[in-house]
Structures are given as structure tokens and as C-alpha cells.
Amino acid sequence: MELHQLTIHELQEKIKSGDVSATQITQSVFSRIDTVEERVHAYIRLLKEEAMAAAAKADESIKKGDIKPLTGIPIALKDIVCTKGITTTCGSHILHNFVPPYNATAVEKLRAAGAVFVGKTNMDEFAMGSSTETSYFGPTRNPWDLERIPGGSSGGSAAAVAAEECIASIGSDTGGSIRQPAALCGIVGMKPTYGRVSRFGLIAFASSLDQIGPFTKDVEDCAIMMNVLAGYDPKESTSVSAEVPDYRQFAGRDIKGWKIGIPKEYFIEGIDTEVNAAIKKAIAVIEQSGGQCVEISLPHTQYCLAVYYIIAPAEACSNLARYDGVRYGLRATDVRDLLDMYKKTRMQGFGAEVKRRIMIGTYALSAGYYDAYYKKASQVRALIKRDFEEAFKNCDVILTPTTPTPAFKIGEKTDDPLQMYLSDIFTISTNLAGIPGISVPCGFTSGGLPIGMQFLASHFEEGKLIQIASAYEKNAKIEKRRPKL
């Protein structure tokens, strides 16, 4: 076993016992990157020098016996979280040269926990996409099949973990951007409750939906990452000061007597038969583990996609107004006047998908349309939230497929935005309701593509998600495979 293949908790033991050093781990990760990154393209920017320096510092701490939860662990950051002094592009031409003078709170927390930052990972431009194909820096490839997409928008962070180019990573999830790529890359990905992990320094796509979360190789690592990331941040008004439990203690607990809700609206036509079969199998595992699966209803499910594609673009068109070429980032040259500068900067700086969403959002907020679109969508959103509140009166967690299909081919859906949007159909409701969700691997297609399953819980019940996901992981005994790269 090479070091880059291991999990956080495995490496921690080796560090504690003195078997390996942080420098060795980091070297192992970078040699893996040297071998596979050219084919995967998980990163926009690698931070090898900084990482080696951080690893050396970590080794000094280790010698002194000062070992924090992530000391010496190579972690990748989605290029949507601001890193002080390190270019942060958000996958966009318009920010290709933006160097933040501050760290995102999540970055600060990871750093304080001893993490070694490997690099900034690729993503759909401004997190708008489900395939990482809209990145200004070119697509990321799925490590399981280089012809296919890794999912998105946090495709780079998911692929980096799956391809063992880091030990864990963070991404952001606005409508499924962590869970969907986690599923398509065969790893664990969690979207925490809205307000659980600070959004400060997370470049905003849709402020009321965005949430930072971890990608890991297994559920225990997810708990370790959540222990570091979760918590109140006075720099964010929507941050919640609810107590943060030790998520790790939920891993390994059984789920005897739990009720698992299976929403009938999520088993629709159009689900890939192999995905369907894998979920059925997973349900059986859950029942064998002592859980009781019950059919539930989330009656407003059919409106989720429509509501999402009004609220998210509306917030986005406002959030992205600051990219005007005045203070930072790209500024078009050869302009006649102010209006011309705005137009050319934004025309050259934004890609097609971002422009599409800015236009949709601008339309939805326009005078005369606001009530019919944004206001109506907000009202339906409240109903969707209530669906979940009702559902959680009758079950502990909800189980659904993460995505309707396994990873599709690069270019397959780029000309058909609606088809692309449908790949988030099972993940979007979570963000609208603000509840937490986790995607865990639940098998492979006959073609060897990973399949993911999603658990959802009530607000601030990330512990329950860790508990059921780890119980499933233990009992399902999914065969350990590594992508052939």
C-alpha cells in the first residue's frame, strides 16, 4: 500500500506511531499527482512548494507530540474558497488573476487543524454545472473512466480524492455539487446543514443554498473533516451557533430500530436500471442492519428543479454583479466608456452557462415578473421545506439515489442544459430545505462506474448521517476497488 491510497484515520495512526512522516505522505501524494494528474486534470493550481513546507512544519509539531486532527494530512481545496495570497479563480476567466487577501473560514479551520494544502481543484465556472465542463480551465475527467465527467460542480475535488491525488478535499454544494460528484467518483461526500459550516470566504453562487462540505474516502474520514469544519462563525450572519458534537463517535454505532424513509417521488422513470438495482440492494442491507424502511411522500418534489432554477440564478445574478472589472479580476481593454467596459469585461470573463444563469436570474427578479417567479418560488420553497419536516416526524433519515444515472460522457449533455440540470434532481431539494445530506458509494455498474446513495436528515443531524452511512459501509461490504489509472 502506498501512502496516498490511505485514509485520514489510517494515516493518523501511522503518524502517531511514528511509522511515517508528514513529508513522506505529502511526497507520496505529489508523486501520485505526477503520475495521473495529466490525465485527470483535477487541479487548477498545485501548491507543491507550500505543501512541502507545511509538511516539514507538521513534522516538527509531530516531533513535539503536537498532533491535531489533520496534522500532516494532504487536503485539496475547491478553487471556490478564498486562500490568502493564492490565486482563487472559481473556475472563471473573470477571476483568473484574483489573489484574495484573506482566507475562507473553512480554510483557516483546516489550517489550524494541521492540514497540508495540496492545491486548488477544478470546478464548473462559479459552481454552475454538474460536470466540471464549464470550467474556464478545461474539464476534469472521471478517474474511473477518463471519457466521462466526474460530476460537478466540485468535480475536481471529487476526482482528486478518487484518483488519490489527495487524502481528502472540500467542495461546495448548492444543488448537489458535493454529493453528485462524490457519487459519480465512488467516494463519500457530505453537504452539511445550511449554517453549519461557515460560508465566509466561499465565493457565492446562491447564498441561501451554498454550503461547504468534505469529500473523503470513507465515512469515518467524513466525520473527522466535519469535526474540523463545523461551527459558528461570527463573520457570517446566517451561521448557526448550535453545538457541534464529536461526529466521529457516531461512526460505528448501529441503527437498530431506525426508520428509514424511502420517498416514493424519488423512484421515477428515467433512473438507470443499474442504479435502481444498486439502491434496492442497499435498502436490503439497511434492513439487515436493523433499520426499517418505510415509504414516505415528499409531495412537492416535482417542483424542486423549477424552484431551484429560479432562486439560484436570481441570487447568482446579484452575487456575480461585483465582477465588473473595476477593482480586481479581468478587465477588458480597448473600451470606449464605462458601459463598454462593463459589457466587454463580462462578455469576455463569463462562460455561456454563467451568462445563461445571470439572464435567467435577472429575468426572474425583474419588475413585473418578481411575483410570478422569485416570490412564487420562495413560497414553494417553504412548502418543500415543510415536506421534509413532516417526513422527519415519521423517519430518522431518508434514503434516495444520489443521481439518476452514473457518470455520463464528456460533451454528452453540454448542448442540452435541461438534461444537465436533471442530473441534480435528487440533490436539489436538500439545499432548498437547508438540511444535511451525504452520498456514499453503493456499488458499481457492469461497466465499472461507481453508484452513489444519498441519506438525508433533519437540520443539524449530521451525526445521524454519519451513523447510518458508516453502518451501511460496514455491512454492505462493497468491494474495495481503485480506479485503473
Added chain:
Amino acid sequence: MEFETVIGLEVHAQMLTDTKIFCGCSTKFGGAPNSHTCPVCLGMPGVLPVLNKKVVEFAMKMALATNCEINKSCEFARKNYFYPDLPKGYQISQYAYPLAEHGHILLDVNGEQTKIGITRIHMEEDAGKLMHDEHNPSSYVDLNRTGVPLIEIVSEPDMRSSEEAADYLKRLHEILVYLEICDGNMEEGSFRCDANVSIRPKGQKEFGTRAELKNMNSFRNVQRALEYEIKRQQYLVENGGTVIQETRLWDDAQGATNSMRSKEEAHDYRYFPDPDLVPILVDETWVEKIRKELPELPLTKRERFIKDYQIPAYDAGVLTADKALANYYEEVVKLCAKPKAASNWVMGDVLKFLNEEKRDIRQCPITAKSLADMIRLIEEGTISGKMAKEIVEDMYKTGKSPQTIIEEKGLVQITDEGELIKTITSIIEANPGQLADYRGGKEKLFGFFVGQAMKATKGKANPQLVNELLKKMLA
């Protein structure tokens, strides 16, 4: 045709908090460009606003002082538009759910009270400033002012003349300054006013089409702009034209309002609730806490001055226009117990001196104690009113007490009867002709003798005593 004017005003007042509304930067005026900025007020990617609670409390004070109802829940909204002085591409303001609504203030014009309704008071952030280089096709952006807290106070269209509008503005200004939530400086933009003005035939219920006036940076300009605009609209209507709804800018030098191009105002601000901020919940306890912190307001103070000090409404108005001046006056009264005399001296000489040098009462060299002492010295007869006029001027120039000045200049009044009788006797003897004329019925000559007596004593004679003695001795 006789017209009636309808005016509504929108006032922006800068809150006197130390830090900005959504970040920790200083709100100080001036400073090197962009020195009072941080990633939050620069609108950098990924940053988030955190509300300065002081701003809410200041706004609540204004709401309570203007009899508004404070909403139990209010929220911030984004007002979206592109401009280089607006780093986020939107201004955080309040829209559908403002902090306070349904208030009013009372205007007191010639003893008659008029109620002017306040539609709403809301909080928002200020934008930055652009500077243009005449010789260079580029502009500079200074974002020091970006994120400085403002409240917007929107009146009902309740004013019927430019005088009334000016009076409303002055009252609003006075309240803000009394509350110590705004420095009221119009030149620095701490207190700004836009006006909506329309005319309609007298008796008509419907409002006419209104014009919005901007760019008036003094009380006087607001009144001038309104007067110009009212005349313009009347002329237009009387000559068969129609008023169009538009924004017009006041040009001070030209003394006229000019239309802004309609394209620039064809904004659709796409307001929506700001998802980065949570609704502000205001409970009764909080409101009561703020209510207890309210100082005595100008109108109440004015009424108390009239009642307690028995001074005319005019005096009370002048003395309470500035809280510091009112405090000064009250201190003087407390020390000399002569409210009317105190009012005369403060409003007369003291304010005259200050105005000449454009100083305010806080910079007055005459302490309240000195002024009170001087008033007592007059009452006690130590000095005459005429002498006091000289003394007070010296007090202002030197900051010395009246006692010191009197001593230094030997200005004590002659109240010795014997000495005065001697002086008067010699005057009478020296002017036999005038004496004969006076006794013959030319009573006006009494003044001549008073003047002679004062001259002979270098003005130090007690005038009352001189009068008494002359009446006896000339008879």
C-alpha cells in the same frame, strides 16, 4: 388658475456610528482614498456582511422621535445596479419590510401646528465616491464612504409650500442632531435631501405628475429649487404643457433645475431579500430600552422653555434650535435666575459674536457662569446696561470674567447720590438757557440733561438714579 403645491421629501442621514454598517471599518470623513476599507466593504469575492447593531438602535431612536411604529420584524434587501462606486453591484437597503413606518412630526408655523406624516424609515449602506480627471479619460474610485450607515426618512406628500418643506427639513435635522445620531453636516453629505414636487389645481384631489429633485446641498438650495420647480411647473401647465415624471438636478450656479436624461433613470433595481442577512427581530424590551435613552426632544424643550422660563415662543425657538445652546442658556438661568435677561443676552450679543466668527456655542469664550455673573451685576446696579454692552464684548474677546474686566477698567457705576447731585448742579448752572426752555415746557430737553450727566460721569452714573435726581432738581 390657482395651484396648490404638493411636496414630499426623502432625507438621507448618515448615522454617527464609529464603524460601518456591515464591517469594522471607520466611518470618519476624509482620510486618504480607500484607507477606510476592507474586503467586506470592497465587495471582494466570498465576503459576507455582519450588521452593526448600533445602526439599528440609532435608527430606532429616530423612529421613536418621529412617532413611528417599529416593525417587529424587518429585513434587508438588495438594490441591484451597476456603478463603479457600488462595489458589490448592489446596495444593501430595506425595501418591502422597513424598520419603521407610519410616523409624523409637528411643524410649528406662527403658532399653528401642522402634522407632516412620515411614511417610513429604513436603514441602508452608502456608496463610494467617484473622482474624474478633467485632463485624463479615467476616473478614480474612493470607497471610504462605501458601507457608511444611512437612514432614509421618507415623508408623506404633506407639504404645501417650499417654506413648509424647509421647515420640515430643519425640524428633522434638529431632531437628528439632538439624538446625537447624525452630525447634520450638509456640506459633507451627512444630511441629504431629495424632493418630490407636483402641482394641482386648487381643490383637486388627485396628485399631479411629480418631478424628483436631487442635488440640493443646503436648506436654502432645497427651498430655492422647490420654488423654481413650482414656478416651472405652473408656467408649463398655464401654457398648455404637461409635467412629465422625471428626475431633475438642481444647478446652484444657474439657479434652475435641469432634467436628467430619462435613460439614466430607467432603472429596474430588482430588489429581493438579501440572503446573506437574517431578518431583524425587534421586541418590546428592546424598543423600551431605546425609548429610555431618548433625550428631551426640541419640541418638548421649546414648550418647557416657554412655560418654565416665561420667555416668548420666538426666543424659545432660537434657544432650542441647538441642543448645546439650550444647555448653555439653562446653565446661565440656573446661575442668575433671570430667564428673560439671560435670553436677551444669549440671543443678542452672544449669538451675534459667534455668528460673526461662524463659531458655535461650544466654542464660546464666555462661560455660562461669566454671563450669569454679569446679569447679576446689572440687577444689583453695580454696572449699567450700557456698561454691560462694553463688558460683554471684552468678555468675548478675552474670556475674562466680568468682575475682572470691571476692576481692570474701573467701570463701577456711580451710585453715590451726593456725588451725582454735585455733578447735576454744575450742569444746571452751566446751561441756564436749556433750563429755562425745559421749565417753559420743552420736555424733550430732559434727555439733554441725562446725556450731559452721563457724559460728565463717563457713563458710569447709575441711569435710574440720574433720572430720579434730574426730575427733582429740574422741577
